[in-house]
Amino acid sequence: MMNAAIRPGAGVLGLPATDIGAVVSGAVVADAVIMGLPFDAGVTGVPGQRHGPEIFRGLSPSHDWSLDDSGVLGGLIDPLTGGPVLSGCRVFDLGDLGGVPIDPRVERNAYYRALTTLTQQLAKTSAIPLFIGGDHSVSAPIAAGLAAEHGPVHVVCFDAHCDFSTRPMPALADITHGDFLGHLFQAGVVTGCELYGVRTYLPASCGPLPDNLRCAYEYGFAEPSKVPDDYRDHGSSRAHGGEDNCEEGRPTYLSIDLDVIDPTEFPATGHPEAGGYRLRELLAAVQHVCRTRRVVAVDIVEALQDDRENRATSATISALVMRCLRTLLESDQGRVRTQ
Amino acid sequence: MMNAAIRPGAGVLGLPATDIGAVVSGAVVADAVIMGLPFDAGVTGVPGQRHGPEIFRGLSPSHDWSLDDSGVLGGLIDPLTGGPVLSGCRVFDLGDLGGVPIDPRVERNAYYRALTTLTQQLAKTSAIPLFIGGDHSVSAPIAAGLAAEHGPVHVVCFDAHCDFSTRPMPALADITHGDFLGHLFQAGVVTGCELYGVRTYLPASCGPLPDNLRCAYEYGFAEPSKVPDDYRDHGSSRAHGGEDNCEEGRPTYLSIDLDVIDPTEFPATGHPEAGGYRLRELLAAVQHVCRTRRVVAVDIVEALQDDRENRATSATISALVMRCLRTLLESDQGRVRTQ
Amino acid sequence: MMNAAIRPGAGVLGLPATDIGAVVSGAVVADAVIMGLPFDAGVTGVPGQRHGPEIFRGLSPSHDWSLDDSGVLGGLIDPLTGGPVLSGCRVFDLGDLGGVPIDPRVERNAYYRALTTLTQQLAKTSAIPLFIGGDHSVSAPIAAGLAAEHGPVHVVCFDAHCDFSTRPMPALADITHGDFLGHLFQAGVVTGCELYGVRTYLPASCGPLPDNLRCAYEYGFAEPSKVPDDYRDHGSSRAHGGEDNCEEGRPTYLSIDLDVIDPTEFPATGHPEAGGYRLRELLAAVQHVCRTRRVVAVDIVEALQDDRENRATSATISALVMRCLRTLLESDQGRVRTQ
Amino acid sequence: MMNAAIRPGAGVLGLPATDIGAVVSGAVVADAVIMGLPFDAGVTGVPGQRHGPEIFRGLSPSHDWSLDDSGVLGGLIDPLTGGPVLSGCRVFDLGDLGGVPIDPRVERNAYYRALTTLTQQLAKTSAIPLFIGGDHSVSAPIAAGLAAEHGPVHVVCFDAHCDFSTRPMPALADITHGDFLGHLFQAGVVTGCELYGVRTYLPASCGPLPDNLRCAYEYGFAEPSKVPDDYRDHGSSRAHGGEDNCEEGRPTYLSIDLDVIDPTEFPATGHPEAGGYRLRELLAAVQHVCRTRRVVAVDIVEALQDDRENRATSATISALVMRCLRTLLESDQGRVRTQ
Amino acid sequence: MMNAAIRPGAGVLGLPATDIGAVVSGAVVADAVIMGLPFDAGVTGVPGQRHGPEIFRGLSPSHDWSLDDSGVLGGLIDPLTGGPVLSGCRVFDLGDLGGVPIDPRVERNAYYRALTTLTQQLAKTSAIPLFIGGDHSVSAPIAAGLAAEHGPVHVVCFDAHCDFSTRPMPALADITHGDFLGHLFQAGVVTGCELYGVRTYLPASCGPLPDNLRCAYEYGFAEPSKVPDDYRDHGSSRAHGGEDNCEEGRPTYLSIDLDVIDPTEFPATGHPEAGGYRLRELLAAVQHVCRTRRVVAVDIVEALQDDRENRATSATISALVMRCLRTLLESDQGRVRTQ
C-alpha cells in the first residue's frame, strides 16, 4: 500500500509529492527532493524571480512515472540507451517555501532564516535538495544551512556575473542578489568558489578578489587532479577537515544562475549578457560537476516571468533538473560519494 | 539670472528639474511637480513596477521649452489651437524617491513613511504633485500625507480592479497593492472613492463594499451636480469641512492605475484585464476630472518593465502627464480651484 | 451532502464539473453547461483550433465560487453592482468532446455525428449549452442537433467572414469552416441567419445570398420589433411553428467566431481581418442578443494556439462566457424565455 | 479580345496591371490607377518606407475579379449589400516608380522631378491616381504635379504630426518628410490644408501656423457648408478660380499618413504616437472626404518594413485603397464630381 | 529550344519547374526533384505543417540560374570556392501534392496512398526526390513507395523525438506523426533506423526498442566502417539482399524533422525541445550522410506556420535543400552511388 505521505504524480515533472516534514522525520526516505523558492526580495534591478517555481511547475513535461509503495520511480525509457530513467530512485517534490501571490508583509530576513533552517534539516537526511529560485540571494541562506551541517562548503557556480563584493556584510540581511558571495566568504561559510561563464567587469571597489574565488569563462572539464596546484593548495588550507580536504571529496554546492546561458536561448532573466553558454554546453558542464564532485545541494535561480518565454524557461529548468538528478542518482554515473 | 536651484532641461519631458527642498522651502515656486516612486514592494503578483519612473524618464519626448529666470515655461505650440502649451506655468521634475537599482535592505514601511512626510510637505506649497509609480500601494501613504494637510480627501480612481478588502488593516504596513483602499477607509483618510474601469470580480469575503465606495465601468462625464443625491449625502456627511463639502470643492486625489487601459494598448502591467479603456477615452475622462474637481494630487501607477513595450509605456504616461498638467494649469481650462 | 456526480472547483473558471451523462439523465440539473470541442478538421487554411478549449481551461481565472449540495453557485461579488454573480445558478463544465492530443484516426464525419447526438440530448434538458471550439464547422452539427429537438433555428452569428456558399453540400461531410452556412440553409436546419461584423468580399460564384441571410458590419442594438418587415416576413414564413414565429420567440443559436474581434485585440485566429470589433463592443452586442432573443445554445469558435497570445485568448473567451452566462441566467436580465 | 496593354490579375489586389504609358497615351482608359513609390530619402529619423509598396503588393488579398476586354471589373460580391464591388469600374495597377532594391546612386531631386512629371501626366487623364508610399515627402512633388494641371489644390491630410515649418524652403530639394507642407504653402501650390489626427506639439520656431492650415484631432464629419465662415473665406480668397471656389468643388488632394492610426493597430511606422485613430474611424473619415470633396488624387504613406507587422500593414493599406476606390468610383456614392 | 515541359524560373529557389508526369514519363530527365507535401492530418498536437511548402516557396531566395534547353543548371558562383553551383545538374520543382487551402473532405488514407504511388514512380527514374512536409507521418508512405522499388530501406533520421511505438499498427491508417516508425518496422519496410538529435523520453509502454533502431544525440561523423560491429551485424542480417548489404551501399532514406534544430534557431515547430542542434551542425551532419550513404530520397518535415518566423523557416529549409542537392549531385563530392 502506498505510503500515505506520498502523493503520486502530484509533483513537478510528474514526480510524486510529499511534505518536507515527512522527509525530515524519516516517514519518507528520499534520494533527492525538489523545492521552489518564490522569492525576489534580494533583487536590485529587474524583479519577478518569484515566478520561477510557478513557471517550472506549470509548463514542465509531466512524465508517466510508475511508482512502488515507497515512492521508488520507474516507467520511463531513455531512447538514447534503451534503458530506464531514474529507475529505483526516490525523488519527491516538496512544494514551495512561500508562494505566489506572495505576502509583501513577510520581511526578507524572516525568509532567509526559514530557508537556512529548512536546508539544515534536509542536510541531515539522505536527500540531495534541488532548489528552484527565486533570485540568487537565496544561495546565501542555503549555503549557511549546508555549512551548519557539513561544515564550510565549496561552491561551484555558473553565472554571467561575479556576484562578489568586499564591502562588509556581516549578516544575511546585508546581501543583495549581486554580491551575496561576499557575505559567504566573510562569514566563513565557504572554503572557496569556482565561477564559470563570467563575462562582465567589476568596479575596482569590489575587489580585490580572494585567491579562493576563481572565475573562468569556459568550464574546463578537467578531472579534479588536473586542477592547478596553487589553487588546490589555497583551497585545501581553508578546508574544514581532513577526510574531505581534497576538492572532489569536499561537500560541494552547485549553484546555477540561468543568466549563464546565452540570452538567445534563455532571455527571461533580469540581467542578460550577450555571448553566453548554449544550454547543451551547460548541461555537459553540470553533468561533469555532478560526476566529479561530492554535490550536496543544487540551486537553479534567476528565471524571470516573461509571457513570451515561459515555455523556454520551463524547458530549460526541466532539462537541468533531469540532468542533475540522473547524474547524481543513477548508479552507473560513477559520481563522487562519501563512503 | 536663472534661479540657481533650477536645472533647465534636466527633467523628464524636457522640463526643468529642481530639488524637493527648494520647493518645500519656497526657494522655487511651482504650480506642479513631478516625482518618481520606483517602488514595488507592495506587489503580490508580478513585480517590476520599480522601473516605471526609469522608463518614463528614459523614453519620453524631450520638448524644447523656453524658460525664464524663475522657471516659467514657454516655447511650445499646440497645432490644434495654434496657441502656446503650458505657457506661464511653473512645472518641475523633482527626481525620484529612491532609485533603481534599489537597495533591498530598505524596508517598505520606511518607504511609506518617507512618502507620507514628503507628500504632506508638498501639500503645504502651491504645487500640485504628480507621482509616477511604482505599484498602487503608494497611493495609501500619499493619501495619508494629503489628509494630514487637507483633511480626509475624496479619491477618483481609474483601475481595472477594485483594490478593496474589509479585512482589518490598521497600519500602512498591512496593505498590499490589491487592497490598500481598505486601509484608507478604515483609517478615515478618505471621504469616499469613485472607481472607474472596474471589470473583475471580488470574493465575497472582501465585501460588502461601503456605500461611499462606488464602482463603474464607464466614466459618466456627468457634471458634479448630476451625481445621485444619496451618494452626495453619504459623501458630504463625512467631508472634513464646510467650505468644500460638495464634491467639486472637496480636495480630490486622482489615482490612475494604468491597467485600466486595454492590454492591447498598454500590455506592460502586472494584471492585465481584457476589455479596457482606450488611451483616448482615459485622456478625456482624466481631463474631465481635472476640470470639474478640486484635484490636489495625481498618481499614475502600475507600469511594468517589459522590453517590448517600454516605448508605449513611456508614451502613455507622457500623454497622461501632459493632459493633467494642461487641464490643471492652463488658465482657460476653467477647472475648480479654491479661492 | 454534495451530489456525488458533482466535482466542485474541477471545471473551467472554477466552476463545478460533472459528466454529460449526469446532465442528460437528470442526475444533475443544470441551467447552463460548458463543453469544449477540440476539433479543427474542418479548416482549409491555418489549423490549430483544436487547442481552443485547452487554452481556455489552462489560463482562465479560477473564481472562488461557493457551492451548495446540488451545485448551486454563490460566493462572488460584482463590484459594479455590489451584488452577487450567478448566485443561485447551476452551471457545470462537461469537459471536452475528444481531446488534445487528438487521435488522427477518428474521421471528421464521426465527430460531427457524435456532436449532433450530444447536442440533441442536451437540448432535451433545462441546460443551455455553451460550446468552446474548435473551428467554425462545428456549428453545423450543433445546429442540426438543435433543430432535431427545437425545429429549425434562427442563427445570430458574429463573424468577419460570410461563411456561405451556394455550392451543393447535402451532407455534413461536405462542409468546410468557411461555407458551412450553405449546408444549413440547404438542409432546412435554419430559418434565417443574421451575420454581424462582416468585412470581406465573396467571389460571385458563392452567391447570390438568400434573402434570409443578412450581413451587417455594425450590430444595431435594435429591438426585435424594429427589424424591417420584409426580413421578418421572410423569416417567419419558414419558421417551424406558430408559437414562436416572431424572431424574439424563435429558438436562436448564437455563434461567435472570434475573428470578428479586431486582430489587435485578438490576433490568435487563422484568418484575421483588419478593422474589427473591440471586445467591449462585442460584449455589449452579445449581451443584447442574449437579452432580446430566445437563445438555446451558444458557441465561441476559431481561437488558435499561439504562444504569444494564449493569455489574451483565454481572457477573451472567459469574458464572453461570463457575459453570456450572466445575461442568460441572472433573473434580473429580463431576457426572452419561453412561456 | 483583351486590350494587349492590359495584364489581367497581374496587379495588386488581383487587379489588372498596365503601364503608365498606356494610360497617359489613352491606349487604356482608367477611372483610377494605383502606383507604388518605394522612396524614403526624405526621412530624417527611422527609414524603410521604401518597402511600403512591396509589402502592400506581397501580402494583400488577391481578389477574383472578372474582366471584360477593356479591363472593366466585375466578379466580387459585397455580403453587406448583396451587390457587386467596383462593377463597371476600370482600375489598373501601374507598378512602382523605381523599386527595391533601390539604386542609391539616384539622387532624391531626380526622383521628385520624375514624380511631379508623372503626376501631371496622369492629371490630364480621367484616372484618379492612388499613390502608395514611401515617405510623406512624396506628397510635395505630387501636389506640384497636380497644381500644374489643376491649379493650386486643397489638401486634406490625416497625420499624427503637423508636417509644417516656416523655415524657407523654396525648392523641393529643401523639404523633409516632417515639414514638406511648409514648401507647399510657400510655393503657392496649395490653397489650404486640413490636418486631422494631430497629437504632437511643435517648437515655437516652426510657427506661427498660417490661417489656412487647420489642425484638429477629430474628423468632424461636417458637411462642407458647416465649415466656419472665416476659414471658408480665407480659403476661397486664395482659390485659383471662380468655378470651384467653394471647398467641395475645389480640387482636393487626400493624403493619409498611416501614423494617424493608433500604434496598437498600425505599429509599423517610423514615429508612432499613442492615442491615435482606429482603422475603422479612419475608414469612415476617409469615406466622408471622398464623398464630399472633389478628390483628384490620394496618397497612403509612411508604412515601414517590420517583419512582425507586414501582414497588418498590407491589410490596412488594402482596406484604405478599397474604401477610396469604392467611394470615389461606385456610382451610388453621390460623391462630388466636376461636371 | 527549351523543352516545352520545362518552365524556367517558375520553381522554388528560382529553379525550373515541371510536372511530375514529365519526369515519370522521361520527357524531362532529372537528377533531383523537389515536391511539397502540404499535409498535417497525421498530427496529434499542434497542427499547421500544411503550410510548410507554402512558406518555403514564398520566402526562399530566388537565385538567378541560367538554363540550357534540357534544363541543365548554371549561372551561380559560390564565393567559398570561386566555382559554380550545381552546374550541369538537372533539378526541378514538381509543385505540391495537394495545396493550401486544403480540401478537408479528402481523407488522410487517400493522401498516403497517392504519396506511396508517386514515390514509387519517382524511384524508377534517375531523380532523387526531396520532399518538403508537412508532418512527419508522410515519411511512412514515402518509405513504403521507396521499398516497393528498392526493397526495404535504411532510414537516417534527424529528430528531437523517437517517433516509435510497439503498439500494433499494421496499416498506414494506423500511424500518427509521433509513432510512424513503429509501422515501418512492423511492415518490414525498413532494415533499420538511426535517429540523431533525440532528447526526450518515452513511456515504458512504447518499448522495448528494436536492436536496429539506434538513437543518439550527437551525429558521430564516423565513416561507415566505424559503425560498431554489433549494429552492423544486426542491420545486415535483415538487409534485403547481397549487393548492398553493407550500410553504405544500402538504399538510404534521409528524413529531417526540423525540430532537431534548437528552438532558438527554429522555433516554428509543434513540439520544440530545448537543447537542440545549431543549423550549422545539422548542415554538416546532413552533408556527411549524403556523402557516405546511398541516399535515395530526402524529406524535410514539421515546419509550422508562424507569422513571426516564416522567414527563418524558409531560410532554414532553403539551406538544407541546397546542401543536400550540392552534396548529392555535384561530381566532386565523392558520395556513395550505385554503379
Next chain:
Amino acid sequence: MMNAAIRPGAGVLGLPATDIGAVVSGAVVADAVIMGLPFDAGVTGVPGQRHGPEIFRGLSPSHDWSLDDSGVLGGLIDPLTGGPVLSGCRVFDLGDLGGVPIDPRVERNAYYRALTTLTQQLAKTSAIPLFIGGDHSVSAPIAAGLAAEHGPVHVVCFDAHCDFSTRPMPALADITHGDFLGHLFQAGVVTGCELYGVRTYLPASCGPLPDNLRCAYEYGFAEPSKVPDDYRDHGSSRAHGGEDNCEEGRPTYLSIDLDVIDPTEFPATGHPEAGGYRLRELLAAVQHVCRTRRVVAVDIVEALQDDRENRATSATISALVMRCLRTLLESDQGRVRTQ
C-alpha cells in the same frame, strides 16, 4: 588638472569624450578612438543603419572608469584575471560624423568625402580608430583614407555576404553597400581581402573573383605563417613596401559586418542569413585577428534599428568594441605592431 578638451564619462561605455580636432591637433593623445557613422544612404534593401551609433550609445553599459588628468583609464577589474581592464590606455569617444535625425539634403558623396578626409587625419595620429556604422559602404571611404596615409591596405572582413562585383565603379559614388569591395580592388586601395563567414551565392555576372579576394566560412585561427604560399605570394607581390610585405606586418583594416552573426543572436540587420557565427566565435576570431595582424582601423557595421532588439544590438557591439580595444591596447596581448 584634467585636460580641458577631455569630458570624463561623457562617451559611450562610460569612456571619456573629446573632439576630433583635439586628437588630430595632438591636444589629446589617444591610443584608440571611437566614432559613430549614422549613415545608410548606401543601402539598396532594408535601411535604418543610421541608428546604429545611437543604439550603441543609448544602451551600452556605462562602466565606472577612473581617469587621470590626461585621460588615462583605470578603475575596472576583469574577474577572469583578477587584473585591471584597459588600465593605462587612452581611449576617447569622438561622437558621430553627422547624426540622427539626419539631414536628407546632404548628398552621400559629400559624406563619403568627409569620411575619407577624417580617416586620413586620424591615420596620421597614434590612435587606432573604431568606426561604428552605419551601412557597409562606409568601409570604402575609410579604406581610401587609410590608403592615403598607409598605402594600400589588407582587409580582413567578417560578413555573411561577399560584397563584391566586377562591374566598373571608378568613383566612390558608384558603390552600394553590397558591392563596395569591387571599387576598392579597382581603385587599388587594397592589396587583398579575406572574407570570413560567407554563406550566400553570387550571380555569375559578379565574377570571377580576383585571386586576392579569399572567402571562407570558418575563420581558421591559423598563424600567418600557415597561410598557403600561393595566397601569400599573390598578396605580397602587390604589397606597397618591403618592411611589411608579409601579411602580419601589412597595415590591415578589420571590417565586421554584424550579419556574420547568426540571426538568432543578432536579428537586427537588413539581410539576415541563417547558419551564422555565434557571438563567442566571432569574438575569438576578432581577437585572433587583432593579435596576429597589424590592425590600423576597425569598423562594426550594418546594425539596424529594431525596437525589440536594440538591447541585444548594443550588447553585441559593446562586446566587440571591448574585445578589440583590449586585444589591441593591453600590453600583454602580444599583438603585431610596427617596428
